Amino acid sequence: MLNQLTLTELVARLARREVSSREATQACLDQIQRVDGQIRAFISYDAADAMAQAEAADKALASGQTHAQRPLLGVPIAIKDVIAAKGQPLNCGSKILGNFISPYDATVVEKLKAAGAIVFGRLNMDEFAMGSSTENSAFQVTHNPWDLSRIPGGSSGGSAAAVVADECIAALGSDTGGSIRQPAALCGCVGLKPSYGRVSRYGLVAFASSLDQIGCFGKQVRDAAIVLKAISGVDHRDSTSVPQPVPDYPAALTGDIKGLRLGLPKEYGLGSPGSAGVSPASAGGLDPEVKQAVEVALKHLQNLGAEIVEISLPHTDYAIATYYIIATAEASANLARFDGIRYGARVAGADPIELYSKTRGAGFGAEVKRRIILGTYVLSSGYYDAYYLRAQKVRTLIRQDFLSAFEKVDAIICPTSPTAAFKIGEKADDPLQMYLMDIFTISVNLAGICGISIPCGFTAWPKLPIGLQLLGKPFGEETILRVAHAYEQSTPWHKEKPPLAS
Ligand code: GLN
Numbered sequence: 390m391l392n393q394l395t396l397t398e399l400v401a402r403l404a405r406r407e408v409s410s411r412e413a414t415q416a417c418l419d420q421i422q423r424v425d426g427q428i429r430a431f432i433s434y435d436a437a438d439a440m441a442q443a444e445a446a447d448k449a450l451a452s453g454q455t456h457a458q459r460p461l462l463g464v465p466i467a468i469k470d471v472i473a474a475k476g477q478p479l480n481c482g483s484k485i486l487g488n489f490i491s492p493y494d495a496t497v498v499e500k501l502k503a504a505g506a507i508v509f510g511r512l513n514m515d516e517f518a519m520g521s522s523t524e525n526s527a528f529q530v531t532h533n534p535w536d537l538s539r540i541p542g543g544s545s546g547g548s549a550a551a552v553v554a555d556e557c558i559a560a561l562g563s564d565t566g567g568s569i570r571q572p573a574a575l576c577g578c579v580g581l582k583p584s585y586g587r588v589s590r591y592g593l594v595a596f597a598s599s600l601d602q603i604g605c606f607g608k609q610v611r612d613a614a615i616v617l618k619a620i621s622g623v624d625h626r627d628s629t630s631v632p633q634p635v636p637d638y639p640a641a642l643t644g645d646i647k648g649l650r651l652g653l654p655k656e657y658g659l660g661s662p663g664s665a666g667v668s669p670a671s672a673g674g675l676d677p678e679v680k681q682a683v684e685v686a687l688k689h690l691q692n693l694g695a696e697i698v699e700i701s702l703p704h705t706d707y708a709i710a711t712y713y714i715i716a717t718a719e720a721s722a723n724l725a726r727f728d729g730i731r732y733g734a735r736v737a738g739a740d741p742i743e744l745y746s747k748t749r750g751a752g753f754g755a756e757v758k759r760r761i762i763l764g765t766y767v768l769s770s771g772y773y774d775a776y777y778l779r780a781q782k783v784r785t786l787i788r789q790d791f792l793s794a795f796e797k798v799d800a801i802i803c804p805t806s807p808t809a810a811f812k813i814g815e816k817a818d819d820p821l822q823m824y825l826m827d828i829f830t831i832s833v834n835l836a837g838i839c840g841i842s843i844p845c846g847f848t849a850w851p852k853l854p855i856g857l858q859l860l861g862k863p864f865g866e867e868t869i870l871r872v873a874h875a876y877e878q879s880t881p882w883h884k885e886k887p888p889l890a891s
Contacts, residue, residue, distance in 0.1 A: 392558070410465075431551065466561065470513065471518055514526060515546070517720070523572070535810070539811060564602055566827050571805060580606050582833065587630075646871060676807060714777060721765045803829050847882075854882075
């Protein structure tokens with residue numbers, strides 16, 4: 390079925406005119422009809438609009454446009470509900486935006502459309518991207534395609550689940566502390582968080598502006614490379630986007646990683662296969678099956694010619710605390726705009742203060758309120774120096790750890806998530822347990838570097854995907870994509886499908 394194709398395969402078949410974009414798009418819509426009642430990855434989608442876009446793509450193909458000119462021509466790509474697409478709903482997984490419709494396209498959406506993609510659907514997420522399980526959505530809980538009683542990861546759980554259940558060919562998400570990589574790991578697909586500044590954030594609703602980055606989900610590494618190339622680049626509407634040329638990412642996938650040096654952080658509690666390994670506090674929650682899968686992957690990468698070098702990231706233990714100060718501080722400022730006056734839902738009040746508090750009280754969920762309160766607290770006078778300023782200093786140390794490591798190695802290797810997917814509801818009442826899920830992903834955002842998660846095995850029973858994470862220097866996406874691709878192409882994991890998808 391066409392919805393099961395990788396992006397790379399679909400492009401090849403569209404280019405040969407063996408299939409039409411209409412057929413491919415219809416196949417995705419049929420799959421949504423078939424499985425999304427159980428998965429619940431989509432908050433909404435407009436089938437007629439998707440088919441109209443597909444028809445336009447088919448016309449463009451018939452008129453002689455090629456994929457060399459428009460690399461995504463005819464490919465259905467779905468979007469996390471935090472990225473603006475003109476004329477489509479934009480809710481950020483929240484009730485507070487009411488019936489808001491985006492009046493404009495985010496830069497990434499503009500770029501996807503220019504590359505010919507069918508941009509359709511609003512994918513479920515934790516409210517304002519705050520969470521690690523997609524249980525914090527105000528709309529619905531998304532279910533993991535491998536086991537419907539489990540979470541898909543978060544906050545981009547809808548994006549990962551939709552790709553893995555073959556409801557779309559690829560998807561966009563956002564990653565502030567792991568929200569692309571962690572759900573990719575837990576659902577079993579590829580998730581790429583680009584370096585800070587690689588992709589424009591214009592049209593991404595801000596959670597924590599110094600950490601947020603848009604990235605993509607794909608069924609295989611080459612698909613992610615193609616989408617990354619399409620969405621990257623400087624944008625005058627986002628002053629933090631960097632005027633660094635966009636490399637030809639798919640061309641970096643040579644299959645050859647001989648002589649590349651891969652760093653293994655000694656603080657992460659991993660060793661060579663079979664070794665006891667160290668197990669410091671930060672790695673205390675590392676599941677033995679995840680540890681083993683990553684250690685076997687290390688050995689495999691060595692067999693492919695990479696050299697494994699021990700490195701140190703000495704400030705690892707401070708990452709979660711640092712993140713939850715900086716991210717909440719920025720969130721408290723960014724979410725001040727949702728006041729019932731300018732956007733979305735409004736609950737009337739006798740005066741503006743009452744209107745604000747009633748609107749925000751009714752519109753935001755518990756986790757968002759917790760973050761706003763925490764963030765307001767760490768920014769308040771008297772606490773600013775003790776928390777916020779100190780966290781900014783530790784952030785610099787964490788970045789320095791990575792930059793010194795990258796003087797010795799080309800990429801860093803570690804698990805994506807300390808455990809496989811947990812049960813829906815299992816951690817819902819314990820925010821600290823939930824925050825610990827981010828131990829291997831969060832420092833990447835603090836440091837502004839890039840990271841990718843790829844499948845590296847399964848737990849024995851129940852059978853759940855395990856993710857391997859590769860971290861690269863700022864603007865080092867080509868290297869991590871190359872390593873990820875070489876690993877993927879020489880292992881069977883990416884070919885496995887959850888029973889429900891087929
Ligand atoms: N799980 C982290 C949080 O809850 C990261 C979320 C994200 O990357 N958007 O903040």
